[in-house]
Amino acid sequence: MSPISSSSLLSLCVCFFIFLLLPTSESVKINKPRATNVTRHHRQLSYDYHAKTCPQLEQLVASVTSQQYRESPISGPSTIRLFFHDCFVEGCDASILIASRPGSMAEKDAQDNKNLPVEAFGSIRKAKALVEEKCPGVVSCADILAIAARDFVHLAGGPYYQVKKGRWDGRISMASRVSSNLPRANSTVDQLLKLFTSKGLSLEDLVALSGAHTIGFAHCEHFVTRLYNYRGTKQPDPSIDPRFLKALRMSCPYFGGNVDVVAPFDVTTPFSFDHAYYGNLQAKMGLLATDQALFLDPRTRPIVLELGKDKQKFFQAFSAAMEKMGSIGVKRGRKHGEMRKDCGVHP
């Protein structure tokens, strides 16, 4: 059994286990709605960029993503995360798809990307092969990744938003540039804000995009310290619900646990893209320290409350924030980018 399928099975077990242990989270009073900034536009990209060169592009990608999702649902969360990790490092330019060469370790082999399942790379490779067959040499891997991420959001029950296109692929992919451009699972809200702001994303975008943690799983290593030795206190993080803590501890011992074990971000509906993530934070059931911190910090808490009470508002804020994230550091034209045939190799 491959590590992926074994971890999928484990995740199912952990999920089921947590379901058994936890009563439904109590409903939480939500107050003070706050406006979300969803209006920023990006002139560089356009919705109809491929209207003439590859009018059937979105259908071609959809035929691959829908089949992939049926056969291997893990492709959904992992491709959405792949897109995030691509955009934050060198911009949305498919630099994360480049394979390492001797003497040049590429982004995909950096420590922060080691848990990205092969399924995520596989769906982009398949979609690119189909697009190349029908529209050779005109659609970048970066655009295909942006479209596929949207498809998976929608396939999991999330919003269907239009994707702007016109990205070119990047010429640079260096493992050494990854860690400083990605958040840590225990980053503070200050650190998250600094990073997100440096990418042109706002406080609202940070909270909305973190809502992607409504689906998918995390390995114990990312939250185990919270369970046993929070900030060196030898005590668990006091902001974790006691029953949730107990369930997580059973799956993730402090020492000697199975490194493949994963826990669901959203214990209530781990496979559906809904707004339950925000309710979980209010019920002290955020998995990562960064998740829970969004409810603890007075700057982000009102947004958590707002998005937790209104699924449509979350979908709207998430779609707008994905468009902004999808516009980070985009390359246009041969001067700045390249058009790859095989997403893993520079032409």
Ligand code: HEM
């Ligand atoms: C705000 C700061 C963020 C931190 C600290 C963070 C950290 C993490 C970590 C540690 C994991 C678990 C990886 C593993 O163990 O395999 C994870 C998973 C995930 N992240 Fe984030 N993330 C953040 C923001 C985002 C954003 C902005 C998105 C997308 C818009 C995203 C989408 C996902 C998804 C979908 C998964 C599940 C992956 C899977 O099940 O394969 N995350 N994240």
